[in-house]
Amino acid sequence: MPPLARGGKHIGNRNVRGRTMTNEEVWRALETVKDPEIDSVSIVDLGMVEQVEIRDDMVSIHLLPTFLGCPALDIIRSRVEEAVKQAGAQAVTVEFLRHPPWTSDRISEVGRERLKQFxxxxxxxxxxxxxxxxxxxxxxxxxxxxxxxxxxxxxxxxxxxxxxxxxxxxxxxxxxxxxx
Incomplete structure (x- = not known):
């Protein structure tokens, strides 16, 4: 299973396409969602993913915005929905949480290295x-x-x-x- 962002949680594991959609599939899909302004760093590497929940045909993703007023949140939401649907989910909801607040220590070592490369x-x-x-x-x-x-x-x-x-x-x- 891909490493969790600190505080990240997994709940459930069923998909309506007649098979079980795994947490690993969802996390792999989330790894493809890049920050709209830094296309070498995923939202997983930035530590934005707080929780992945899979219940029946619904996948819920809870994200922590790096800044509450970030103008890219709608773009991120759209890209997350698209990526997770392409991975096999039939319905996806994305919610931005205010608590716990995102902190820069959530950035993974891979994310820190990719920021430098950028x-x-x-x-x-x-x-x-x-x-x-x-x-x-x-x-x-x-x-x-x-x-x-x-x-x-x-x-x-x-x-x-x-x-x-x-x-x-x-x-x-x-x-x-x-x-x-």
Missing amino acids: GIAPPPRQMEPGAWQVECPYCGAERTVMENLFGPTACRSIFYCRQCKNPFEAMKPVLPLAME
């Missing part, structure tokens, strides 16, 4: 408040500086590498709130 620095795994250190996705140097907090999308900022002299985007860290 030229986007992944967010740090651990971060002290106010200390956002970004590694250049091109040369790996840590001699980087933020040029603009506001990048081309709400989830990215613009950085500049002082080592290789390239500008690049960095995915903004979204970390879990500390509970006291």
Whole structure:
């Protein structure tokens, strides 16, 4: 079975096409759904899939948006529905959840590597408040500086590498709130 995003759950396993639709089939289909703006990273690798539920002829997918106001959510919903139907489901529902909130530590290692290959620095795994250190996705140097907090999308900022002299985007860290 493909690895679950943290907190991901599987429930049920029946498909109306006269055979059992497996969780593996659904997860393989979800692996083909790429972020509309970063076509090398799947929604599974971004850690957006919270729950897959299969009941009789219905497959329900619960997703965590990386940002609640993301304009690509309708595109993602449509692509998920299409991919899961092509995998064998007759009916698919996609729901975006507000809780638990998506955090950048849900991005898989494969997802982090694919972000780098795309030229986007992944967010740090651990971060002290106010200390956002970004590694250049091109040369790996840590001699980087933020040029603009506001990048081309709400989830990215613009950085500049002082080592290789390239500008690049960095995915903004979204970390879990500390509970006291």
